Amino acid sequence: MNYIGLSKRSVPFVASVAALLLLGLGLKLLGRSPWSVYSGLFAGSLGSRFAIAETLVATIPIIFCALATAVPRWAGLISVGAEGALYAGAVGATYAALQFSHWPSVALVPSMLLLAACAGAVWAAVPALLRVFLGINETIVTLLGNYVAVLLVEYLVHGVWQDPASYSWPQSAAFVASAELPRWPGTRVHLGLAVAILAALLLWVLRSRTVLGLRLEITGSNPTAANYAGYPVRKYQLLVMVVGGILAAMAGWGQVAAIEGRLRSALSPGYGYSGFLVAWMARHHPLGILGFSLLLAAMLTGSDNLQLRQQLPAAMVNIFQGILLFCLLGAEYIADRQTTKMQVAHRGHEEEVPQ
């Protein structure tokens, strides 16, 4: 049945190409040249050493947010709260950076990481508890949290944490030098990339090589069976949500600690939603997430270039992401239908196999 697996595996690639073509068609209809857009996207994302470095910088939060979507999904939950947990993590990291600014780097950097993780865990525990104990739809609550998190950051940077040095800007004071993350010389690529890759590898091992990973998968695919098998389903659901919150918080930690160097309300151009898209492209597989995060980061970075050079609005990224999600769903449908047909042919039955 190898050929079936192959066609399923090609789904995200087919969807990406289809989405790029549709985007080009749409731009053509709006009177822009698709070719200059494609070449601008490529030049801005992979065309130079600087461009590649910037693509890697954008890859970091996307990996974290995609993992934050994938892990809850293993146990059958759909969380869209990566964006909110990213901001929560940024708040945690900022608290440490402002409070312990006199600490040396070896103590300050880990403490920022730790407080970011705690903030993300607490943030994600709210929808998790509501889901597990009251059965409230986790997708709706996590989406709500995204709005609240941005307002919380705006409240902080307009209020208690506003930079005393510049009252006109809604941002916190700049972090001390010892709070900064180590970087690849000459670029903005920071330690977060190593942490993100490490997290993906660890989660891959957890998912494919441990009993817990298998049990989570069973919980996700058949909760009734998991209940009968005596698995602590509620504990698992709480666990995956909280781990997801911690992972997304890492994205926020990276953004404030290495990119911005302070807390601002515009930390993320929607990395949480990009992460959601990547997770579904990769079918929630940690290694697949590494690859597709790079692809989407290239798209985001390339469109930044287009914005500068060709005055193409930033909104194009969301249009592309929406089209890509729909293409993904369409391609999945075609692949599933093929599989079903092949199964039917294989078994020699004439009637359609129900899904």
Next chain:
Amino acid sequence: MTDTWTPLLVAAFAGAVRGGTPILYAALGETLAQRAGVLNLGLEGVMLVGALASVVVSYYTGQLFLALIAALLAGAVFGSLHALFALRLRANQVVSGLALLVLGNGITAYLGIPYVGKKITSLPPVKLAGLSEIPFLGPVLFQQDFLVYASYPLVLLIAWLLYRTRFGLEIRAAGEDPETADASGAHVLFVRSVAVIVGGACAGIGGAYLSLVYAQGWIENMTAGRGLISVGLVIFARWDPVRAMWGAYLFGLAWALKLLLQTTGLQVSPYLLGMAPYLLLLVVLIPVGVRYRQGNGGAPTALGKA
């Protein structure tokens, strides 16, 4: 006491009705969709598309009637996109809804750029003769505009459709037990598609209310979570149109709170006040959860399933 507090209360409740009306339209449509078993998390995107469509048509033609038709059609087109993917292609309803949200957000942000800050023909307030003179209720309910007045009978119409017609029965059957509905002769895919497309059209009108009345122009991402609130409101209202109306006004009040507290001179951060609608939804969903802890919250049994 009445002299100082009555005008304030009237302003608060009239503001609640105004702020609640866009949510009400979206929630009425979503009630239909969810009753038919389809969750549309993309209402936010649908509302934005409706809002922009009405701004564009109002700007070029100055005809409010055409602007409303445009919002209705734009919402229906986006609704049918959800019907195509979530129903015809049996995709995950949550993912299809999110795609709608992201796409609607992007398309309107892109196409809306030329219309930011443009003056448009907005929907004027109209006092209903006689009714508007009723003390307290008059200024709250009957010194509004055409879309508010149209929403009152729409609530009853949707309730009548759901509970008193054959089609409503088929909608509820499609949401509770699609196999049985199919066996008894209902065309489940058709019924669900109609519910989702009509739901999209309603959300489009809700968006038009925001741009034609509330903001009187186009602002990027002007729905600010109202689509999502509407989805949650349907659950809070336990899938009933009349309860959805009261719920919508409750949320309208939460939005009006910000403006209101500013006029009273209380010093509260606008960012904290801005959280009120979202936190309110979180709070009101809790008793719904507690009440139905054992079951599924009284939701249509097949909700969200392909």
